[in-house]
Amino acid sequence: KVPHMKEVILIGFYQPNDALNKFISNVQQEFKIQVRYLQEYTALGTAGGLYHFRDQILAGKPDSFFVMNSDVCGDFPLKEMLSFTVQKGGGSHCTVLGTEATRQQSLNYGCIVENKNTHEVLHYVEKPETYISTTINCGVYLFSPDIFCTLEKIFKKNQEDNYNCDPNMQMKETIRLEQDIFVPMAGSGKLYVYHTDRFWSQIKTSGAAIYANRHYLALYQNWHKERLARNGELKPQIIGDVYIHPTADVHPTAVLGPNVSVGKHAVIGEGARVRESIVLEGAVLQDHCCVLYSVIGWNVTIGMWTRVEGTPNDPNPNKPFAKVDVKDTFSPDGKLNPSITVIGSNVQVPSEVILLNAMVLPDKSLAGSCKNQIIL
Numbered sequence: 001k002v003p004h005m006k007e008v009i010l011i012g013f014y015q016p017n018d019a020l021n022k023f024i025s026n027v028q029q030e031f032k033i034q035v036r037y038l039q040e041y042t043a044l045g046t047a048g049g050l051y052h053f054r055d056q057i058l059a060g061k062p063d064s065f066f067v068m069n070s071d072v073c074g075d076f077p078l079k080e081m082l083s084f085t086v087q088k089g090g091g092s093h094c095t096v097l098g099t100e101a102t103r104q105q106s107l108n109y110g111c112i113v114e115n116k117n118t119h120e121v122l123h124y125v126e127k128p129e130t131y132i133s134t135t136i137n138c139g140v141y142l143f144s145p146d147i148f149c150t151l152e153k154i155f156k157k158n159q160e161d162n163y164n165c166d167p168n169m170q171m172k173e174t175i176r177l178e179q180d181i182f183v184p185m186a187g188s189g190k191l192y193v194y195h196t197d198r199f200w201s202q203i204k205t206s207g208a209a210i211y212a213n214r215h216y217l218a219l220y221q222n223w224h225k226e227r228l229a230r231n232g233e234l235k236p237q238i239i240g241d242v243y244i245h246p247t248a249d250v251h252p253t254a255v256l257g258p259n260v261s262v263g264k265h266a267v268i269g270e271g272a273r274v275r276e277s278i279v280l281e282g283a284v285l286q287d288h289c290c291v292l293y294s295v296i297g298w299n300v301t302i303g304m305w306t307r308v309e310g311t312p313n314d315p316n317p318n319k320p321f322a323k324v325d326v327k328d329t330f331s332p333d334g335k336l337n338p339s340i341t342v343i344g345s346n347v348q349v350p351s352e353v354i355l356l357n358a359m360v361l362p363d364k365s366l367a368g369s370c371k372n373q374i375i376l
Helices: 018-031 045-052 054-058 078-088 147-161 177-185 206-223
Strands: 007-012 034-039 065-068 072-074 094-100 110-114 121-126 135-143 191-195 200-202 242-244 260-262 273-275 277-279 290-292 294-296 307-309 341-343 354-356
Touching: 007 045, 018 034, 045 054, 045 147, 045 177, 054 147, 072 135, 072 206, 078 094, 078 135, 078 191, 094 110, 094 177, 121 177, 121 191, 135 177, 147 177, 200 206, 206 242, 206 277, 206 294, 260 273, 273 277, 277 290, 290 294, 294 307, 307 341, 341 354
Parallel strands: 007 034, 094 191, 242 260, 260 277, 273 290, 277 294, 290 307, 294 341, 307 354
Antiparallel strands: 065 135, 072 200, 094 135, 110 121, 110 135
16 A cells, blocks of 8 residues: 555565565565565574665665564554654654553663654653653664664674674664664654554564454454455354455354454354454364464364364453563473464364463374373
8 A cells, every 4th residue: 555665565574485486476476566585595683684685675765665574563654654764854764653552561661751842752762670761662673774874884884893702782683673773763753653543562472463463353344344254144143353265175164253364275164152362274164163363374174073272362452552561481390381372383272172371282192181281
C-alpha cells in the first residue's frame, strides 16, 4: 500500500533454506515486487547490516527507505509515516514509529522523550533502569539515505576504538541502531517520532503469535473481508474471525473460531473443535480432536479425540496501553511456565491423549499425554 515502493530486502545472518526461498518466491509472485534476502557473514547488530549492504540498499537511488525489525507485528501506518517525514523536510534523517506502554512495561523497550509540538526526539534511552517515558520505540523506522553518513562515522569510530583488539569490546563491524545512532542523534533536530494508537506487539513468544493472529484477523474485517470464512450450508460452523485457506479441507461438522487461521492443504476432520489457534500447511486434525490456544506446525498429525491446549498470555485488559509480557520459559524453581502449546513440524500425536502447555520439537512421535513439558 506504500506508493512507489520498489523493493523489499530481508537482512539476517541465518543460512537461507528451502522454506525461506519458497516464501520469498511466493511473496514476489503475489505482490509483484522484488524481494531479496541478504545474508550477513556474522551477526552485525541492528544497524551493522544496513551499513554492510549500503550499496544494495541505495541501488536505484531511493528517496527514503523503511527499516522494520522482524520480531514486531501490527497495523503499521507506513503511508502516514511517509507523509509525516515529507512534511518535516529534508533535514530529517529518521522517523521512529512510537506507541504508548505502561510505566512498568516501558522499561523493557527503547523510551522516547519528545517535543510535544514538533515531535522531535529530545532524549532516547534503550531499556532504561528507571522510568523515562511511556512512549516506546516500535522497531519501525523511516530513513533518508544520508543516514549512511552517520553510520559511516560510527563504523570508523568502532574501528578506531577496537584497534587495540580488546576482547571485551563488541565486534568492530557491529553497529547498534538504538544505542549507537539514536542516543547521540536525539536532540539534534534530525530524529522524530510518529505516534500510532493502532495494534502493535512484539513477537518474542508463541503467546504473542496467537495474540497477533487475533488482531490480523480483525484487520481483515476492514481490509480483506473476503478472506474471512462464513457460515453456510455444508460448511463448518464459524464463530468470530476465521481464515481458511482455499486448499484446506474442513469437515462441515467441525467448529472453528474465534480467531483461527488454517493454512494450505490442512485437513480438519469430523467434529473437530479449534479455537484461538494457528494450523499450518499440511497439518491433519483427525476426527473429534480439540485444539485450543496452540500453534500446530507443518505436516503435524493430531489423533482422534486428542486434546491440545495452551494457556494464553494476553495483555492485562485493566491497564490501558498494556503490551504482551515476555515471560521466562521456566519459573525460578525450574518448572515450565504455562504458555501456548507449540507442536513442531512433522510431529505425530496419537489418539486419545492430552497435551497441555507443551512444546514439542519437530519430527517426534509422541507415545502419550504430556503436561508442562518440552519434548526434545
